[in-house]
Amino acid sequence: MSPTPPRRPDVPAGPPRWLLVMLAAGLSLLVAVVFLLVLQAVGVEAISSLGFVTVVVVAALVGGWVTRRLAPRLPDVRRPPRG
Numbered sequence: 363m364s365p366t367p368p369r370r371p372d373v374p375a376g377p378p379r380w381l382l383v384m385l386a387a388g389l390s391l392l393v394a395v396v397f398l399l400v401l402q403a404v405g406v407e408a409i410s411s412l413g414f415v416t417v418v419v420v421a422a423l424v425g426g427w428v429t430r431r432l433a434p435r436l437p438d439v440r441r442p443p444r445g
Contacts, residue, residue, distance in 0.1 A: 377436045382429055390425030394418060 397417055401409065409417070 376433065377439055381436075381439075382433055385432070386422075386425045386429040388425075389428050390421045393424045394421035397421060 394417055397420070
């Protein structure tokens with residue numbers, strides 16, 4: 363057993379996880395709204411509960427996929443070291 367535990371890096375690479383979660387949630391909401399507006403423009407007056415769940419699941423998948431593609435391109439967040 364080593365006397366000192368391994369040190370965590372002072373500055374994490376990439377944006378914080380909470381930012382990525384919020385980005386994915388916002389993008390998912392945007393995709394869902396656009397999809398529902400397209401359905402309304404096409405002339406769909408109502409969707410079933412299964413259709414609503416489908417819209418939510420597809421929007422979540424698309425939002426997560428876009429976030430995974432954008433995450434490496436986001437700038438790193440620099441935080442001062444904890445004292």
